[in-house]
Amino acid sequence: MVERRQFSGCMQGKNLRFLEANNTAPVQQTRVGFLLLEHFSLPAFTQVLDTIVTANLLRPKLFCSRTFGLGNGEILSDLGLVIRPDAQIGPEALKDLDLLLICGGYRTELKADEQLISLLKLASKTDVCLAGLWNGAWFLGAAGLLDGYRCAIHPEHRPALAEISKATQVTSEPFLLDRDRLTASSPSGSYHMALEWIKGLHGKALVEGIEDILSFEESRYRRTKASPNVSVSAPLREVIKLMDTNLEEPLEMEQLAVYSGRSRRQVERLFREQLGTTPQRYYLELRITEARRLLQHSEMSQVEVLVACGFVSPSHFSKCYSSFFGYRPSKEKRLSR
Incomplete structure (x- = not known):
């Protein structure tokens, strides 16, 4: 019987859906609500x-x-698509939420009535985390819920937020997480805001797995990466690039050191300190992960x-x-067929 091996943290995310497919351990479910305002940004919402x-x-x-509206009717998105929310937002709905996102858009009118202001204040008092997409932060600011916070908002609406909420630090960042406030200024910012929030809840490996899935559809046959090792130093990134481009004939440790202009001990220290693993282990995991991808998404033989x-x-x-996946390569699903 082959002893099972665990991927190191840096490669676990890319293989998460294969390693934990049968995981039945109970989880703490996070309840998310989207409050859709008229002309909300559909791309930001869907990200x-x-x-x-x-x-x-x-x-x-x-x-x-769940999706919510201020009333019972349909809501027009910025792309002209009509959405019918699941329910009308109200105090009872807040009891079943952990996060409420205010979904605004470029043409969303900066106007908050007393009912919405009261609702947002109630959400804050009941420990619901609050988020604003596009110009959604303006509504949080109008309710006085961004005082002392840093936030992100679409550039078009920064002056309006700064005027109505003078105790808020309005930034030019694409997204920000400041304690229990999440804000994003664009669809891309919304995506990265969501990833950062999920990482805080469930760890880096899950986020890497999400990125791997959402970036992979660019090509079924060419290797793609979401944000390749953005958290590692330039010297380590150079070594990883050498590994990545030499899978068919793996380089020896001495070669990796020479080609990267480092000593073997320096290379080993880079991997240990920044990725928590050894160069040899990372190289093997990189190769076995690529092998799984090729078996699934190409017509190549074993x-x-x-x-x-x-x-x-x-x-x-x-x-x-x-040892890594729990079954022989001949049992791998051929998704390309």
Whole structure:
């Protein structure tokens, strides 16, 4: 029986959906509500929604979501698509939420009536985290709920927020998480805001898994990366690039050191301090992860895959694959067919 191996943290996210597919451990579900305002930014809304839906693909039932309107009618998005919310927002709805996102847009009117102001204040008092997308932060500011906070808002609406909420630090950042306030100024900012929020709840590996899924559709056959090792130093990034471009004929440690202009001890220290693993282990995990991708998304045979990923024999490849994924490479699902 092959002993199971665990991916190190830096590669765990890319393989999360394969390693934890049968995980039935109970989870604490986070309840998310979207308050859709007239002419709200549909891309900003869907960026957040897609992110939490993808998180549920990796770890089922982590999140549940509902959409709300200020009334009972349909709401027109900025793209002209009509959305019918699940329910009208009210005090009772707040009892079932952990996060409420105010979804604004470029043409969303900066006007908050007393009912909305009271509702947002009640949400704050009941420990519901509050978020604003596009110009959603303006409504939080109008309710006095951004005093002492840093926030992000679309550039068009920064002066308006600064005027109505003078105790708020209005920034030019694309997104910000400041304690129990989350704000984003654009669809891209909304996506990264959601990722950062999820990382705080469930860790970096889950976020890396989400990024891997949402960036992969660019090509089924060419390797793509969401944000390749943005958290590592330039010297370590150079070593990882060398590994990444030399999978078929893996470089020896001495070669990695020489080509990167570092000593072997320096390279090992970079991996240990920044990724919590060894260069050899990272290299193996990189190759076995690429092998899984090729088996799933290409027409290459098992032998062609093992050669492309630098394994010396079918038996060695099968043993490594089984140790990480719990089954032989011949059992891998061929998604390309």
